Amino acid sequence: xxHPFSFxxxxxxxxxxxxxxxxxxxxxxxxxxxQTPVAFKEGQGEWVKAVPAxxxxxxxxxxxxxxxxxxxxxxxxxxxxxxxxxxxxxxxQARALVAEQRSALFPVVNLDGSAxxxxxxxxxxxxAHNTFQLGIGASWEPDVWGRLGRAVxxxxxxxxxxxxxxxxxxxxxxxxxxxxxxxxxxFDALIALQTQTxxxxxxxxRITQNRYNAGIVARTDTLQAQTQLSNAQADLLGLQxxxxxxxxxxxxxxxxxxxxxxxxxxxxxxxxxxDVPFGVPSTLLQRRPDIxxxxxxxxxxxEQIGIAEAAYFPSFPLSGSxxxxxxxxxxxFRASSLVWSLGVSLAQTVFDAGARGARVDAARxxxxxxxxxxxxxxxxxxxxxxxxxxxxxxxxxQLVLRQDALDAxxxxxxxxxxxxxAGQVNYTEVITAQVTxxxxxxxxxxxxxxxxxxxxxxxxxxGGGWRGLEVVxx
Numbered sequence: 001x002x003h004p005f006s007f008x009x010x011x012x013x014x015x016x017x018x019x020x021x022x023x024x025x026x027x028x029x030x031x032x033x034x035q036t037p038v039a040f041k042e043g044q045g046e047w048v049k050a051v052p053a054x055x056x057x058x059x060x061x062x063x064x065x066x067x068x069x070x071x072x073x074x075x076x077x078x079x080x081x082x083x084x085x086x087x088x089x090x091x092x093q094a095r096a097l098v099a100e101q102r103s104a105l106f107p108v109v110n111l112d113g114s115a116x117x118x119x120x121x122x123x124x125x126x127x128a129h130n131t132f133q134l135g136i137g138a139s140w141e142p143d144v145w146g147r148l149g150r151a152v153x154x155x156x157x158x159x160x161x162x163x164x165x166x167x168x169x170x171x172x173x174x175x176x177x178x179x180x181x182x183x184x185x186x187f188d189a190l191i192a193l194q195t196q197t198x199x200x201x202x203x204x205x206r207i208t209q210n211r212y213n214a215g216i217v218a219r220t221d222t223l224q225a226q227t228q229l230s231n232a233q234a235d236l237l238g239l240q241x242x243x244x245x246x247x248x249x250x251x252x253x254x255x256x257x258x259x260x261x262x263x264x265x266x267x268x269x270x271x272x273x274x275d276v277p278f279g280v281p282s283t284l285l286q287r288r289p290d291i292x293x294x295x296x297x298x299x300x301x302x303e304q305i306g307i308a309e310a311a312y313f314p315s316f317p318l319s320g321s322x323x324x325x326x327x328x329x330x331x332x333f334r335a336s337s338l339v340w341s342l343g344v345s346l347a348q349t350v351f352d353a354g355a356r357g358a359r360v361d362a363a364r365x366x367x368x369x370x371x372x373x374x375x376x377x378x379x380x381x382x383x384x385x386x387x388x389x390x391x392x393x394x395x396x397x398q399l400v401l402r403q404d405a406l407d408a409x410x411x412x413x414x415x416x417x418x419x420x421x422a423g424q425v426n427y428t429e430v431i432t433a434q435v436t437x438x439x440x441x442x443x444x445x446x447x448x449x450x451x452x453x454x455x456x457x458x459x460x461x462x463g464g465g466w467r468g469l470e471v472v473x474x
Contacts, residue, residue, distance in 0.1 A: 025145050025146060025306055025309045025310055025312075025313070026146065026150060026302075026303070026305050026306020026307070026309050026310070027302060027305055027306070029299050029302040029303070031295055031298070031299075031374075032295075032298055032371035032374050032375055034374075034375055034378045060074065060075075061174075061459050061464050062074045062174065062178055064272065064274035064455075064459075065178075065271045065272050065273070065274065065452070065455075066271060066272040067181075067271045067272075069181075070178060070181055070271075073177060073181060073250065073254065074174055074177060074178070076254045076255070077170070077173045077174055077177055077253060077254060078170065080254050080255025080256065081173045081253055081254065081255050082255055083169050083172075083173055084166070084169050084170055084173055085255075086169075087162075087165055087166040087168075087169035087170070088166060090162050090165065090166070091159070091162045091163050091165070091166045093162075094155070094158050094159035094161075094162035094163075095159050095162075097155050097158065097159070098152065098155040098156050098158075098159050100155075101148075101151045101152045101154075101155040102152050102155075104148045104151065104152075105148050105149070105152065106140070107138045107139065107140035108138065108139050108140070109136065109137070109138045110136070110137050110138070111135075111136050112133075112134075112135055112136075112137075113133060113134045113135070114131075114133045115130070115131070115133075116130070116131045117130050117131075118131065133323065134323060135321055135322065135323025135339075136321065136322055136323070137319070137320065137321035137322075137323075138319070138320050138321070139317060139318065139319045139320075140317070140318050140319075141315055141316065141317045141318070142316055142318070145309075145310040145313045146306055146310060147306070147307050147310035147311075150303040150304075150306040150307050150310075151303070151307060153299075153303050154299075154300045154303035154304060154307070155300075157296045157297070157299040157300040157303065158296070158297070158300050160292070160296040161292075161293040161294075161296035161297045161300065162293075164289040164290070164292040164293035164296060165289070165293050166289075167289035167292075168289040168290050168293065171289065171460055171463070171464060172460075173253055175456050175457070175459070175460040176249075176253060177250060177253045177254070178452075178456045179453050179456050179457075180246050180249050180250050180253070181250060182271070182449050182452040182453055182456070183246055183449055183453070184243055184246040184247060184250065184263065185266060185269045185271075185449070186445055186446060186448070186449035187239055187242055187243040187246065188243065188265045188266050188267055188269060189267060189268075189269060189445045190239050190442060190445055191236065191239050191240060191243065191265070191267070192267035192268075193438070193441050193442065193445065194232065194235060194236045194239055195236065197232055197434075197438055198229065198232050198233055198236060200434070201225065201228050201229040201232050201434075202229060204225050204228075204229075204430070204434075205222065205225040205226060205229055207421065208221040208222045208224075208225045208427060209222050209225075216423065217427070220427075221426075221427040224427050224428070224431060225427065228431055228434070247261070247262070247263050250263065271452060273451045273452055273455050274455055274459075287462070287463035287464055288381050288461075288462070288463035289463060290377055290381070291374075291377050291378055291381055291463075294370070294373055294374040294377040294378075295374055297370050297373070297374075298367065298370040298371050298373075298374050300370075301363070301366045301367040301369070301370040301371075302367050304363040304366060304367070305360065305363040305364055305367060307363070308356070308359040308360040308362070308363040309360055311349070311356045311359065312356055313348075314346050314347060314348035315346070315347045315348075316344060316345070316346055317344070317345050317347065318343070318344050319341075319342075319343050319344075319345075320340075320341065320342040320343070321340065321341050322339075322340045323339050323340070381461065384457075384461040385458070385461045385462060387461075388454055388457045388458035388461050389458065391450075391454040391457070391458075392451070392454045392455065392458055395447060395450050395451045395454055396451060398447050398450075399444070399447040399448065399451060402440070402443045402444045402447045403444055405440050405443070406437075406440040406441060406443070406444050409433075409436050409437040409439075409440040410437055410440075412433050412436065412437070413433045413434055413436070413437040415433075416429050416430055416432075416433040417430060417433070
């Protein structure tokens with residue numbers, strides 16, 4: 001005897017839904033085209049097409065400077081910096097969103113049960129009785145038009161963009177710490193120079209005081225020497241203040257309170273200024289995490305178009321359930337208590353006053369915006385690398401000239417000092433020569449620091465160090 005319920009309509013509906021599951025709507029993703037320069041304006045080599053390669057291992061790029069103390073400080077940024085910790089949490093959140101979107105591809109299964117006792121107060125004519133129910137149900141919507149799959153793909157692109165943001169946060173914190181560290185070391189050198197200058201000014205004050213007491217010079221010489229000494233002492237306090245500010249900034253970058261961190265002074269400090277090998281910028285530009293993040297967000301915006309277009313087509317939700325109901329717990333497991341159902345439905349919006357079309361237009365505009373932001377990010381990267389290549393070249397030339405100027409200023413200072421002590425010139429010429437020499441010393445120290453900072457900025461502009469890549473070295 002044939003069962004009164006036929007599975008054929010449901011089976012045909014299910015087969016049709018599965019057959020249509022490959023009919024995804026929406027545009028296929030293509031990375032936005034970027035006009036790439038043929039060659040460097042600064043430096044040598046050729047640019048290559050910007051393709052995200054941010055997952056390549058950069059390595060501890062700060063070791064290029066050969067400063068063990070900097071290495072030790074940088075190692076703590078990854079562990080304690082709170083901006084990096086926030087980026088790590090954002091990446092974990094994005095990965096969880098991918099898992100959430102992927103779960104929509106699978107059926108939802110629900111289990112429910114109940115137990116009730118009921119009766120009536122009509123003189124006991126309706127005796128109290130028990131009712132027990134146990135059921136399990138499932139629902140599933142086949143991804144006929146690719147809406148759910150595109151949501152998963154979009155979430156994956158968002159997670160990849162979040163991962164690139166994490167790399168950006170790390171690189172930014174590491175670079176900022178290196179810049180602060182190098183500037184702090186310059187202030188150490190400037191403080192040492194200023195201390196030596198103050199000692200010299202104190203010696204000059206004693207000389208002028210003795211010459212004044214002997215009636216050789218006027219009292220104005222001692223007043224000028226005292227003014228020069230007091231100003232130099234005030235300048236020393238300013239340098240110490242600026243060093244303290246940088247020390248506090250380094251502490252915060254390492255996730256510490258300024259009161260819990262102290263960096264010992266190093267009046268004599270030398271560090272390597274790394275040279276970028278030929279051809280490296282054209283390769284490492286691919287590894288900038290901000291470029292990778294912008295490209296992934298463009299892919300994410302592309303998926304939103306398919307999601308919006310899928311709303312034009314009907315959905316085919318499937319549902320099924322199996323349950324039992326009985327007056328006692330023992331009867332729940334009898335076949336006669338079984339109740340089941342299986343069904344398919346069709347849902348389609350007929351009229352929405354253009355809401356779906358507006359959402360598609362908005363999604364397309366979102367893709368155009370993301371693509372424009374991606375192109376702008378690439379252009380800004382080209383500019384940043386060119387700027388830092390230029391700065392590195394100019395600063396290296398400036399350092400040589402600054403050192404030449406310092407050698408000449410030191411010689412003039414010594415000659416004028418000797419002539420003053422011989423009574424051949426007045427003290428004003430001594431002051432002028434000393435100020436010139438002092439400015440030359442500061443300029444050399446600052447030029448050295450600027451070279452280090454420019455090297456850090458160039459490494460950041462390139463997306464990190466160049467380990468793991470084949471390059472032609474100088």
